[in-house]
Amino acid sequence: MTERTVLAKGAYKIIEVYDSDTGIYTQHLFKNGREINQNVQGWSMNEAEGLRHIAEYESLSM
Numbered sequence: 001m002t003e004r005t006v007l008a009k010g011a012y013k014i015i016e017v018y019d020s021d022t023g024i025y026t027q028h029l030f031k032n033g034r035e036i037n038q039n040v041q042g043w044s045m046n047e048a049e050g051l052r053h054i055a056e057y058e059s060l061s062m
Contacts, residue, residue, distance in 0.1 A: 007050035014050045029057060 006014040006027065013030045027045050029037040037057055039045075045053070 006045050007047050009054065012054050016045055029053060
């Protein structure tokens with residue numbers, strides 16, 4: 001498994017974990033150090049997708 005930070009913006013941070021055995025990427029969204037969402041997909045997330053993911057979360061949590 002490989003882990004990398006996709007994006008760190010203000011209170012938010014997205015960590016991506018890649019499982020080479022399954023070929024699956026899992027993104028973990030944190031706010032103020034606490035995991036608040038998890039997304040599983042078959043491709044790596046870039047910074048623009050990370051910003052969209054945060055914006056979607058913020059709009060749903062209001």
